[in-house]
Amino acid sequence: MMHTRSGMTIPQGNGRGAQCSPGRPTCNESGRGSRSAAGRPRRAGAALAAGRPGRAGAALAAGRPRRAGAALAAGCSRAIRWACLSMPLLCLAASLATAAPPVTAAESTAPTAQSPAPTAKSPAPAAEPLALPAFLAKVQLHNLAGAEPTEDGQGVKLYRLPKAVRDQMVETNKHSGATGADQMLYARHSEIRFVLNDGEKVENVKIHLQTTKPAEVVFYWGDVLCGSTRIQPGGKARPLVPQGHGLLYSLMDQIPRGRFATRVCRIVLTGGELTLTGIEGDVRPPTPDELAPVMVSYGTSISQGAAASRADLAWNALTARALGYDFVNLGCSGTAYCEPAVADYLAAQPWELAVLEISVNMVGGYSTEEFRTRAAYLIDTLAKSHPDAPIVCISIFPWGVGDFWTNGEAYRKTREFRQALEEVCKASAHRNVHFVSGPELLSVSGLSQDVLHPSDQGMIEIATKLAARIREMQKK
Numbered sequence: 001m002m003h004t005r006s007g008m009t010i011p012q013g014n015g016r017g018a019q020c021s022p023g024r025p026t027c028n029e030s031g032r033g034s035r036s037a038a039g040r041p042r043r044a045g046a047a048l049a050a051g052r053p054g055r056a057g058a059a060l061a062a063g064r065p066r067r068a069g070a071a072l073a074a075g076c077s078r079a080i081r082w083a084c085l086s087m088p089l090l091c092l093a094a095s096l097a098t099a100a101p102p103v104t105a106a107e108s109t110a111p112t113a114q115s116p117a118p119t120a121k122s123p124a125p126a127a128e129p130l131a132l133p134a135f136l137a138k139v140q141l142h143n144l145a146g147a148e149p150t151e152d153g154q155g156v157k158l159y160r161l162p163k164a165v166r167d168q169m170v171e172t173n174k175h176s177g178a179t180g181a182d183q184m185l186y187a188r189h190s191e192i193r194f195v196l197n198d199g200e201k202v203e204n205v206k207i208h209l210q211t212t213k214p215a216e217v218v219f220y221w222g223d224v225l226c227g228s229t230r231i232q233p234g235g236k237a238r239p240l241v242p243q244g245h246g247l248l249y250s251l252m253d254q255i256p257r258g259r260f261a262t263r264v265c266r267i268v269l270t271g272g273e274l275t276l277t278g279i280e281g282d283v284r285p286p287t288p289d290e291l292a293p294v295m296v297s298y299g300t301s302i303s304q305g306a307a308a309s310r311a312d313l314a315w316n317a318l319t320a321r322a323l324g325y326d327f328v329n330l331g332c333s334g335t336a337y338c339e340p341a342v343a344d345y346l347a348a349q350p351w352e353l354a355v356l357e358i359s360v361n362m363v364g365g366y367s368t369e370e371f372r373t374r375a376a377y378l379i380d381t382l383a384k385s386h387p388d389a390p391i392v393c394i395s396i397f398p399w400g401v402g403d404f405w406t407n408g409e410a411y412r413k414t415r416e417f418r419q420a421l422e423e424v425c426k427a428s429a430h431r432n433v434h435f436v437s438g439p440e441l442l443s444v445s446g447l448s449q450d451v452l453h454p455s456d457q458g459m460i461e462i463a464t465k466l467a468a469r470i471r472e473m474q475k476k
Contacts, residue, residue, distance in 0.1 A: 132156055135278055140285040142191040142266075143328045145349075146184065155210075155277040158269075160184045160330065161345065168341035173334040174365060180335040180342075187215065187269040188304050189311040189329040192276070194283040195263050195290065202249065205281035206239035207267060215271020218312055219243040222266075223258030223321070228310070233272065239280070240267065259292035259324055270311035295325035296346060299357030302397060304331025307453035315454065316355060318463035323470060325353055336361050338374035347385035353470070354382050357394045357438070358421065360414075360452075363402065368416040376424045383430035390432055390473050394466075395421045397438040400451030434473050441465045 130149040136156055141147055146159030146166065159166070161184040169180030192207060209215075211233050219226045219242050227243030242265050248255075255262045264286045297303050297316035305314030311329075312318075320327035328351065330342075336359045346354070356378065362371050375393075383391050395418040396402065402414030418437070425435035444451075446458025454462060 136276075138194060138279050138281075138283050138285070140191075140193040142193055142326075143330075144187070144190045150275060150277075155275050158187060158190065158274040158276055160186070160188065160190060165341050165345045169332075169335070169337075169339050171335065171337050171339070173361070176334050178334045180332050180337065180339060183304070183332045183335060184330075185273050186213075187271055187274050188331060189314065189317055189327065190269045190274075192267040192269070193286050194265050194279075195261075195286050196265070197282045197284055200282040202242055202244060205242055205265075205283060206279070207242075208239045208276065208278035208280075209269075210275045210277060211272045212274075213272025215269060215274060216311060218268040218270075218310060220260075220266040220268065221248060221252070222255075222260040222262035222264055224248065224255070224262065225312075231271075239278075242267065259321065259326060261286070261290035264290050268312060270305070292324060292326040293352040294328060294350065295320045295323070295353040295355065296328040296330065296349070296351045297355045297357070298330045298336065298342065298346065299332070299355075299394075300336040300359055300361050301331065301333035302360070302453055303336070303357045304329065304333045306333060307448040307450075307455060308459050309456050313456055313459055315459040315462035315466070316357075318459060319355070319466050319470070322463060322467040323353070331357075334361060337366070338362070338371070338378045340374070340377055343378040343381040347381045351386065352389050353392070354386070354389060355392045355394065355466075356382075357397075359417075360396045360399060360402065363396070363410050363413045363417060368413060368420055371417055372420040372424060375421055379424060379428060379433055380430070383428060383433050387430065387432060390434055390470065391430070392434050392436060392466075392470060392473070393421055393425050394436045394441065395438045397442045397454070397462075398444050398447065400447075403439075403444075404451075436466065436469055 130151075130153040132147065132149050133154060133156060136147075141156075141158065143160055144158045146157075146162045148157045148159065148163065149155070150157060161169075166181040166184050169184065172179050194205075196202065196205070209231055211231050213233055215231050216228065217231060217240060218228045221242075221244055226245065226248070229240070229243075231240070252262050260266065265283075295316075297320075299316075303314070303316055305311050305317070308314045314329070314331075316329060316331070317327055330346075336357075338358055358375055358378070359371070362374075366374075379391060379393060382389075396414055399414075401408065401410045403411070405411055418439075422435050422437075425433050441462045442454060442458055443461065446454050446461045448455040448458070
């Protein structure tokens, strides 16, 4: 009968010997061995069987291996118990009781008749990426291309750009320490969109959102503004119920559509890192015919919408609305360094108009030639990938340090950057590339108190003038 414990197999009742587990000295089954001048295994075995390890060492020193093997094989339960506690010493005694030569570390793991070859462990299978939760199929996420499942797979983190792109936006603003990757974690005029299925009521729809910072929520049905609220970080936030009016709901199919079908509910989000944890209600995503062609906007915090009283009042949002476009806001506060990764990403996306506001944030950390090179790559990449879409390039808007501190480096470089962008556009081989001077779109009185970011009035001024310019481009 065989008993196994602590990785060691010990034969019972046959007096033949002991078998050690792989990785330890191998013992044969004869129970015999030549006398060793180094010790007396017979007494060692007897001492171990009696549960007296001190005497085992003395017996080994006396040098009687034959009897030591028999004593070990005869082992009583006390020997078994001791073997479990003192495995190294027992294996040493057993190996001396055999005629086996010393075993090297390499040999100890080699396959033998008594110890089967250890089986190599297969590498653990790579963890499969978590799937997005099923509730996401009910809605369209807009300007949230970086949606990622939460660690538990029960929610969705809502980011503007995919991680593969964000990981390449690592250049740091020397003043704030922020990177483009940081900014693309935050919602900026990002949207959750859906349409009620027949028979469903608005009050049954609940959107469960969490945020890391206070976030603004604006509700639209189509292009009709229907209310706003805010969500706060911490704890379990109350679910959002779309706002609206009974009369609007009853006339929804009669109201002429704007850019979007009026039945499309648009929840416009601006704020911290958002996590969507659930959607209640019988809803579906809008179909392409219920939506509008897309204008993508890339630029600095001015494009992101800083100083506008609401995200939908930023100059690029107003421009898109005036021209009948949907809107993707990739404004990047404190950065917008014309990263090649951004150019490559945008080149692969579907859109019909691109507006680039580049880039006052490069004045402080990049040479004019560096700006020229990066701007040229961005413009050329987008123009080649979308030959039928206008690529509108806006130079630096008026700002206090760059236009009124005449003795500073920023004053000189602001003018150099504006000229460099104009030269890049005029030298382009692509007919869909257009240059627009920032100072021609915004007056100084349209700036807010920091003399950098446009106020609401400045946002309206830019949008009004820019939309007119783009209409002229589209006629040609």
